[in-house]
Amino acid sequence: MRALVFKRYGKSDQVSFADIPRTTPKPNEILVQVHAAGLNPIDNMIPKGTFKPILRFDLPATLGSDLAGVVVEVGSRVTRFKPGDAVFASIFDTGKGALAEFALVPEDAAALKPQNLDFVQAASIPMVGLTSWQALKQRARLKPGQRLFIPAGSGGIGTFAIQLAKCLGATVGTTTSTANVDLVRNLGADEVVDYKQQEFEQVLRDYDAVLGTVRGDAIEKSLRILKPGSTVVSLIGPLDAAFARARGLNAFMVFVFGLMGRKIIRLARKRGATYSFLFVQPDGGQLAEIGELLKTERIRPVIDKVYPFEEAKEALAYLEKGRSKGKVVVQIR
Missing domain, CATH: 3.90.180.10 (Medium-chain alcohol dehydrogenases, catalytic domain)
Incomplete structure (x- = not known):
């Protein structure tokens, strides 16, 4: 083949x-x-x-x-x-x-x-669906009425995560370019920041959770919009010791990953937030539940x-x- x-x-x-x-x-x-x-x-x-x-x-x-x-x-x-x-x-x-x-x-x-x-x-x-499901339902335990920030809302993960978050009853903030503002609003985003015009950390306030989807300093900047007791789930790193242990990696790799994640974990704690890195896992049961949302067109x-x-x-x-x-x-x- x-x-x-x-x-x-x-x-x-x-x-x-x-x-x-x-x-x-x-x-x-x-x-x-x-x-x-x-x-x-x-x-x-x-x-x-x-x-x-x-x-x-x-x-x-x-x-x-x-x-x-x-x-x-x-x-x-x-x-x-x-x-x-x-x-x-x-x-x-x-x-x-x-x-x-x-x-x-x-x-x-x-x-x-x-x-x-x-x-x-x-x-x-599958991957964007399962990633969103595991990040928002399992890791962040997103509840109705909570506020979730998803940067890069017009990307592959963003377009799905916005829709799932709305199904879970959350208020969603996102960033996108001028050309994609209508797209993310039509998917359900409540607060949309055009990153070509404004810095999101200067506009958004009092969020309960962040889904990290953008490399660079976006994760650190997102801490400024969080309130105490919030959650940061990153899909792009930095990796952390908890992830290394969950993968069954050796003590050296646990140490290395611990160093990689130490700064962001420390900064998150200063804001009263928790940080973790998520590596999606295949799960047919979860995919079947996602399939039900697709059947009813609550997510497209x-x-x-x-x-x-x-x-x-x-x-x-x-x-x-x-x-x-x-x-x-x-x-x-």
């Missing part, structure tokens, strides 16, 4: 198409014929070796995490799916890739595709561009520019 793979870490020219064997599912896996694969920023970071100490791959490795497609074969212990089922899933952190004609998916990572979504729409959801996919499979490298290059309005998806079948 054809797949987009990277052969070694560190060089973008190592990403290329290859013909690789189509493997048989293990007892707890399903084999999915991939119709579409959603792209995420980490898909560009992995081949560069950014997460080499954390994520394990047998090289050459297939890129991509999010997929939607049709089950063609099931393992001997699989009970939730059968051949012919349309599913969507994130296979992030499983050592497998989605940018291929077929993909192996752990049974507990998949969910039935909402019938009102096509495969491209469904493939745009936001897709910027769709590329054919043969232009997957161009799709990754476009995503890396950081200008997409919503998700970038590769259509494979």
Whole structure:
């Protein structure tokens, strides 16, 4: 089967198409014929070796995490799916890739595709949906009436997180460029700061939670808008010791990650806030719950561009520019 793979870490020219064997599912896996694969920023970071100490791959490795497609074969212990089922899933952190004609998916990572979504729409959801779900419901424990700040509201994670936060009854503040103000307002954002005109930390006040989505000093600046007892959940770092321990890393890595996160944790405490770094985990049960929100159209996919499979490298290059309005998806079948 054809797949987009990277052969070694560190060089973008190592990403290329290859013909690789189509493997048989293990007892707890399903084999999915991939119709579409959603792209995420980490898909560009992995081949560069950014997460080499954390994520394990047998090289050459297939890129991509999010997929939607049709089950063609099931393992001997699989009970939730059968051949012919349309599913969507994130296979992030499983050592497998989605940018291929077929993909192996752990049974507990998949969910039935909402019938009102096509495969491209469904493939745009898993990582941003699960990340938002785990950050807002589990880590921040967002409650109705609370105020949540989500910078970069027009991006892939922002467009989903705004909608989920509104479903949870929160007031949402965000930043975006002038051209995307109407987009984020239509998704439900209550307070919108045009970052080309104003600094968000000079405008927003008394927030209960921040979802960190922007690199640089945005996390530190966001502390200024928080009230005591608030929560910062970062998707972009700095990493912390708690994350290293949760990954089962050795004592040296716990120490290193502890140093990386020490400053932001100290600054957060001064504001009476807590800080943590979140690494999304595949979860078919949560994805099924997200699917219910998609079925009722309380949340809708936001897709910027769709590329054919043969232009997957161009799709990754476009995503890396950081200008997409919503998700970038590769259509494979």
